[in-house]
Amino acid sequence: MPALTAEARRVIEAEAERRIGWGSQAITSGQARLHHALATNDTAAVQQATAGVREGLLLLESGTAALRAIEVGTAPRQLAMTWFRDQLGLPPTEASPTADGGPWGLSWYHLTSMIFLVAFLVGTLLIQHARMRRVSALVERLSAAPAGGPAPGPAPAPGEPSEPRPPALPTGGPSDFPASLVGTVPAPLASTAPSAAAATAAARRPWSGKLRVAAIFRETPTVKTFRLVEPGGGDVPFTFMPGHFLTVSAELDGKTARRSYTIASSPTQRSHVEVTVKREEQGLISRHLHDRVAVGESVEVSAPLGVFTFMGEEASIVLIAGGVGITPMMSVARYLTDRSYPCEIFFLYGARSPEEFVFREELEYLQKRHANLHVAATMSRAEGTAWMGATGPISKEFIARSVPEIARRRVHLCGPPPMMEAVRAALAELGVPKDQIKTEAFGPARGVAPGTAAPLPSCGLAPVGKTIPRIATAEVRFTKSGKTGALAPDQTVLEAAEVIGVEIDYSCRVGICGACKVRLLEGAVTMEVEEGLPPEEKARGVILACQAKSVGNLAVEA
Ligand SMILES: Cc1cc2nc3c(=O)[nH]c(=O)nc-3n(C[C@H](O)[C@H](O)[C@H](O)COP(=O)(O)OP(=O)(O)OC[C@H]3O[C@@H](n4cnc5c(N)ncnc54)[C@H](O)[C@@H]3O)c2cc1C
Numbered sequence: 190m191p192a193l194t195a196e197a198r199r200v201i202e203a204e205a206e207r208r209i210g211w212g213s214q215a216i217t218s219g220q221a222r223l224h225h226a227l228a229t230n231d232t233a234a235v236q237q238a239t240a241g242v243r244e245g246l247l248l249l250e251s252g253t254a255a256l257r258a259i260e261v262g263t264a265p266r267q268l269a270m271t272w273f274r275d276q277l278g279l280p281p282t283e284a285s286p287t288a289d290g291g292p293w294g295l296s297w298y299h300l301t302s303m304i305f306l307v308a309f310l311v312g313t314l315l316i317q318h319a320r321m322r323r324v325s326a327l328v329e330r331l332s333a334a335p336a337g338g339p340a341p342g343p344a345p346a347p348g349e350p351s352e353p354r355p356p357a358l359p360t361g362g363p364s365d366f367p368a369s370l371v372g373t374v375p376a377p378l379a380s381t382a383p384s385a386a387a388a389t390a391a392a393r394r395p396w397s398g399k400l401r402v403a404a405i406f407r408e409t410p411t412v413k414t415f416r417l418v419e420p421g422g423g424d425v426p427f428t429f430m431p432g433h434f435l436t437v438s439a440e441l442d443g444k445t446a447r448r449s450y451t452i453a454s455s456p457t458q459r460s461h462v463e464v465t466v467k468r469e470e471q472g473l474i475s476r477h478l479h480d481r482v483a484v485g486e487s488v489e490v491s492a493p494l495g496v497f498t499f500m501g502e503e504a505s506i507v508l509i510a511g512g513v514g515i516t517p518m519m520s521v522a523r524y525l526t527d528r529s530y531p532c533e534i535f536f537l538y539g540a541r542s543p544e545e546f547v548f549r550e551e552l553e554y555l556q557k558r559h560a561n562l563h564v565a566a567t568m569s570r571a572e573g574t575a576w577m578g579a580t581g582p583i584s585k586e587f588i589a590r591s592v593p594e595i596a597r598r599r600v601h602l603c604g605p606p607p608m609m610e611a612v613r614a615a616l617a618e619l620g621v622p623k624d625q626i627k628t629e630a631f632g633p634a635r636g637v638a639p640g641t642a643a644p645l646p647s648c649g650l651a652p653v654g655k656t657i658p659r660i661a662t663a664e665v666r667f668t669k670s671g672k673t674g675a676l677a678p679d680q681t682v683l684e685a686a687e688v689i690g691v692e693i694d695y696s697c698r699v700g701i702c703g704a705c706k707v708r709l710l711e712g713a714v715t716m717e718v719e720e721g722l723p724p725e726e727k728a729r730g731v732i733l734a735c736q737a738k739s740v741g742n743l744a745v746e747a
């Protein structure tokens with residue numbers, strides 16, 4: 190490039206490298222957003238993400254074209270002409286030195302970029318088309334079988350027609366409702382959207398294998414963080430979204446026990462994942478992790494699982510957590526601040542005492558660095574400590590003080606069941622619509638089979654997998670193992686199986702992972718949470734053993 194001075198050449202090179210850097214970043218972030226948008230069937234977000242990828246490609250292309258022009262000695266004027274011609278889509282002049290022998294006067298580089306771009310766009314459109322077809326099929330099935338209703342009885346026997354049976358009519362038809370309520374029933378598409386997202390997540394098979402404990406950090410007197418890495422080095426062998434959880438399995442006393450732990454680290458961190466675990470006084474796995482697992486040991490893990498995720502798809506987020514329920518919120522806050530999410534993040538936290546405030550220093554640090562992160566914490570007990578902040582539970586007043594215009598924002602909520610119930614009531618009083626509140630429970634869901642009295646309040650949590658005296662009203666026959674057990678109205682099929690030693694796989698025990706799916710051969714069940722069960726499988730007679738309850742006799746394939 191004879192007409193360029195060394196200084197001008199350096200300036201062009203620097204600008205070109207900057208463009209290549211920006212372009213690569215825009216492509217990577219566009220792909221991540223595209224992946225998420227496709228997973229949630231958000232067509233507007235798909236368009237935005239593809240526009241981002243396109244912009245990234247243009248930046249990358251302009252940067253590499255400039256570098257290449259310098260390399261082959263293109264004159265600055267010719268370089269600018271070629272760039273403008275490319276942008277306007279005009280054919281290059283015959284004398285164009287960038288047309289290095291490709292067809293139609295285009296350079297091979299230009300042609301390859303265009304083919305790649307077109308192939309990428311066509312691929313994206315095809316994937317989107319296929320997804321939309323699957324969603325329509327799902328919507329059709331859902332409108333035929335109302336979610337939350339009784340699961341259909343036996344699956345069709347071999348040879349029988351495989352169409353789903355018509356669902357039993359609900360006892361109360363629309364005419365049973367007061368006219369004023371009929372209009373408030375959500376439109377079918379809106380009501381099925383979360384199930385469709387859950388079905389997508391449940392359909393994906395999680396990765397399973399061993400991870401090595403690389404470090405253990407004490408967060409509070411009862412909470413530790415375990416950093417897990419790929420034993421052979423490199424990135425963790427799965428990707429996840431902020432809010433996903435993993436399952437830890439351990440062989441204890443000759444039995445395999447499994448518990449779920451939210452990944453508290455950010456997906457932007459690829460070299461490790463972290464789980465933050467509270468030690469339960471009598472807990473099987475939490476005590477095992479706290480008291481026996483040491484740095485260098487391996488743990489058996491399945492991941493990722495769950496639908497309680499947020500990747501910045503809305504224009505603000507309110508995260509409300511109590512106790513160790515802070516873990517999914519921490520992953521979201523870490524991810525959003527890492528990615529410079531431009532909107533407001535409200536982080537409300539309740540702990541028993543300042544000593545038990547998990548991630549306190551990190552939240553204070555993040556708040557100082559990110560003006561859009563607003564942390565507000567309240568302590569149930571603070572007497573005799575240096576705590577100067579709010580005290581008492583997370584109340585309606587505390588929420589209203591901490592979050593302006595909360596009724597217009599999306600809220601994520603996780604914590605102990607009584608705290609979640611109180612916060613739900615407070616949010617309702619503050620006018621937050623139910624469908625704007627996403628929750629995750631950290632313990633087995635409690636429910637009552639229809640037609641039975643509510644169980645008496647119990648003091649303390651029932652140990653998972655162990656029995657408390659219950660009055661059985663029915664029997665469940667497990668056809669593969671040939672065993673039959675008693676079934677109380679407030680007992681799940683999984684619990685009944687565990688009592689008589691019938692093995693049914695499980696993971697979360699709260700109806701969201703789908704690990705406990707079994708086929709119902711006789712009888713009908715109710716399920717409180719069905720997020721881990723795609724509607725088409727429910728229509729084929731599959732149930733979630735951790736949720737299924739019944740007052741009548743059942744036969745289950747297990
Ligand atoms: C989706 C999801 C995400 C989760 N994420 C997290 C997380 O990030 N961090 C976290 O700490 N937890 C999390 N949990 C909870 C976690 O999965 C476990 O439930 C929790 O660690 C307790 O398991 P455990 O084996 O120690 O206790 P279990 O043995 O299952 O016992 C459960 C409870 O019963 C009590 N108990 C047991 N036996 C007795 C007895 N004989 N007498 C009296 N009480 C008894 C225990 O103290 C404990 O409180 C999550 C749960 C779910 C479903």
Ligand code: FES
Nearest residue numbers: 696698700703735
């Ligand atoms: S164990 Fe996860 S859905 Fe039942």
